[in-house]
């Protein structure tokens with residue numbers, strides 16, 4: 014089972030109700046092969062190639078590579094390699110993503126999703142940054158440098174408060190992120206069991222939809238120039 018943010022879980026449920034056809038789609042019996050088909054293209058990957066791809070990290074720390082880095086080391090790397098887009102304090106330059114702040118804003122009209130306000134696990138931050146950053150030059154750094162960068166990003170979000178703190182493969186999984194409880198286990202297999210059936214309900218399945226907010230109120234349209242722009246305060 015995977016975890017979903019509470020808000021997304023609700024949206025997915027709404028989507029599932031809107032597209033019951035999904036539940037009916039079955040593989041075409043004629044094209045279903047008895048065993049996995051062979052196409053005779055490519056070759057089996059080498060163990061080294063698999064190791065190169067297999068760099069995911071789980072919330073319990075499984076998959077973390079051996080390494081370490083401090084907030085202070087991360088600060089320097091961040092200034093040189095990340096701040097041009099994300100701002101020196103993670104405030105985001107121009108329209109580049111904001112990495113810090115926004116705490117307590119998720120249920121407001123203007124949610125600011127950042128590592129501190131939104132991300133459930135420190136492992137997610139390490140996994141993502143190591144896979145994808147710096148943007149356009151992913152995986153450019155050594156493992157120790159990624160620990161340092163992640164330590165700094167967590168420091169920007171007050172998750173780590175000591176400049177001398179050393180983040181490593183032994184202590185990363187123990188770090189608690191502020192919004193961990195904002196995520197729920199994906200329980201659709203059980204919670205929606207009655208819905209995912211052979212003959213799903215196609216008519217009058219849910220109570221009449223109640224409109225609780227309108228687009229204008231939740232601010233999905235571009236803001237007026239003179240209005241304060243989104244971001245960290």
Ligand code: HEC
Pocket residue numbers: 091094095096097098099109110111112126127128138141142146147148149162163166
């Ligand atoms: C050229 C601009 C650029 C640079 C430099 C850059 N990033 Fe990013 N960063 C992005 C963009 C764009 C995204 C969003 C990518 C997406 O959503 O697919 C992002 C996303 C992120 C996120 C996730 C934000 C969120 O909440 O979704 C983190 C964390 C992050 N970057 C950290 C870093 C770190 C650490 C560095 C330096 C090693 C770095 N970035 C360098 C452009 C940049």
